[in-house]
């Protein structure tokens with residue numbers, strides 16, 4: 815078994831948007847939409863305010879409300895790595911998944927189906943990193959298997975402080991941010 819996810823070092827991210835552009839090119843994301851995006855958040859109190867720059871995308875949640883809300887089964891867990899995917903020809907564009915996602919990770923493709931990050935599973939299955947990870951000039955993103963105790967993602971989580979986004983939503987997200 816595998817449980818795929820990402821560990822992202824917010825101290826190394828410079829907000830260059832290369833990850834966003836690489837994703838658009840790799841996945842033919844239509845103009846005006848995105849599968850990943852950059853968020854900046856001021857943390858702490860004056861005079862020790864820190865700006866956290868984060869690259870965000872679908873968290874490939876273990877308890878994904880988008881999967882349970884989907885009336886057709888189009889949104890589903892892939893049999894490898896727990897990756898959450900959408901089968902586009904089973905999607906009826908009802909937007910129930912969009913309404914249920916606390917991360918606002920999905921959009922309606924102009925062709926009528928719902929689209930979002932796939933962790934570039936087509937690349938991962940060939941042994942490659944997701945496109946965003948592979949182009950990052952500061953190497954701040956690491957993709958890997960949390961079920962493998964020797965994986966780089968586990969080593970990073972064991973060596974640094976980290977947080978995930980909206981853990982209180984109870985979806986069990988699989989993107990962690992090192993701080």
Ligand code: SF4
Nearest residue numbers: 827828830831833950
């Ligand atoms: Fe940050 Fe890397 Fe994305 Fe640039 S490519 S915005 S450094 S995560």
Ligand code: SF4
Nearest residue numbers: 872873875878880915
């Ligand atoms: Fe579903 Fe949103 Fe979680 Fe992605 S982040 S698995 S779209 S609930």
Ligand code: SF4
Nearest residue numbers: 837931933934944946
């Ligand atoms: Fe886009 Fe692939 Fe990165 Fe997901 S894993 S944000 S689909 S480039």
